Amino acid sequence: MVGNGRRMNRLVAFLVVVCSAVSGCRAWDCSAADKQTLLDFKNGFVDTNGVFNTWSDSTVNCCAWKGITCRESDGAILEINIVGSSGTNQQPYRSPSYQGTVGAGLVALTQLQKLKIEWVLFNGPIPQQWGDFSTTLVLITINNANLRNDIPSTLVNIQNLRHLDLKNNHLTGSIPSTFCTHKKINYIDVSYNDMTYLLVPPCLVNQNNLTVIFDHQGNSTSPGYPAAGSTLTVSSLLLAIGALTTALLFL
Numbered sequence: 001m002v003g004n005g006r007r008m009n010r011l012v013a014f015l016v017v018v019c020s021a022v023s024g025c026r027a028w029d030c031s032a033a034d035k036q037t038l039l040d041f042k043n044g045f046v047d048t049n050g051v052f053n054t055w056s057d058s059t060v061n062c063c064a065w066k067g068i069t070c071r072e073s074d075g076a077i078l079e080i081n082i083v084g085s086s087g088t089n090q091q092p093y094r095s096p097s098y099q100g101t102v103g104a105g106l107v108a109l110t111q112l113q114k115l116k117i118e119w120v121l122f123n124g125p126i127p128q129q130w131g132d133f134s135t136t137l138v139l140i141t142i143n144n145a146n147l148r149n150d151i152p153s154t155l156v157n158i159q160n161l162r163h164l165d166l167k168n169n170h171l172t173g174s175i176p177s178t179f180c181t182h183k184k185i186n187y188i189d190v191s192y193n194d195m196t197y198l199l200v201p202p203c204l205v206n207q208n209n210l211t212v213i214f215d216h217q218g219n220s221t222s223p224g225y226p227a228a229g230s231t232l233t234v235s236s237l238l239l240a241i242g243a244l245t246t247a248l249l250f251l
Contacts (some may be wrong), residue, residue, distance in 0.1 A: 009141070010201075022077075022244070025115050028071065028072045028073065029063060029075045030068075030070055030076075030077060031075060033108070034075075034077050038055060038068070038080075039057060041106055043044070044053045044100070044102035045095055045098075046094075046102070047092040051084045051085070053066075053191050054066040055249055059073075062077075063075055063077075067080060067082040076111035078112065079115075080109075080112065080114070080117065081117075082116070082117045083117075083118045084139075085119060086119055086144070091144075093146075094121060094124060096185070102123075102127075103130075104128075104130075107132045107133050110136070111134070111136050113137060113139070114137075114138065114139040114141075115137065115140050120145055121146045122145045122147055124147070125149040126149075126155075127152075129154075130152070130155060130158070131152065131155055131157040131158065133158045135160050136160070137158050138163065139165075140158075141163070142165070143167055143168050145169055146169060147171055148169075148171065150171065151190070153177075155179075156178035156181065156182050160184050160185065161184060162184050162185060162186050163186070164185065165187070165188075167191045167193070167213070168193075169191050169192075169193050171190065172195060173195060174200070174201065175190060175195075175200055175204070175212070177201040177203055185210060187211050188211070189212075191214055191215045200214060
């Protein structure tokens, strides 16, 4: 009986090795629904330089696509990490024929933890639907993507979001005051956008565990106000508000 048990263990170990070498027998192939969600996202762009060239319907397992990380136990998509080219006119850009908001459907990836996209041009707003991301999502980084309009206040509904990096876009308005009630967020970067001068809500002053990085397009001369690309702290924002108030009194 002992010999049989050892032979069985060796057989199991052998099969594990074989399965590791043959992609077709992996247990972590992505689901058909998740694969279609990714293809729908890809189809929102004109991609002349092949940033998404591994994202193909002919590839059965989307866990093998570039920029996709899956959980080995069940194939659930945990991370999207897409970096396009920084070369002039070499980025994927929003397809003129696409109906709807590019990226809205990504909320169907219910196990997604990290969403990182750079040099892929959305040429439009951050989807309001992103507020419906599941509680697994902890990080959003969308840089150099030509995001426009205001940051949707619905993002506060992502309960476990900790890191929000939206630098180098064309966002307007200010940081939504709804983030003042968010219990987990500890980092926001909105530097190098087209946001208003007073883009940081005063209620964020009391968030000692929150870092906000921002700038003012280099057109601010008010004394004491943090320079472009500054990191916000409680003390620096208090000094900034005080300096601005003083300046306004002498106008």
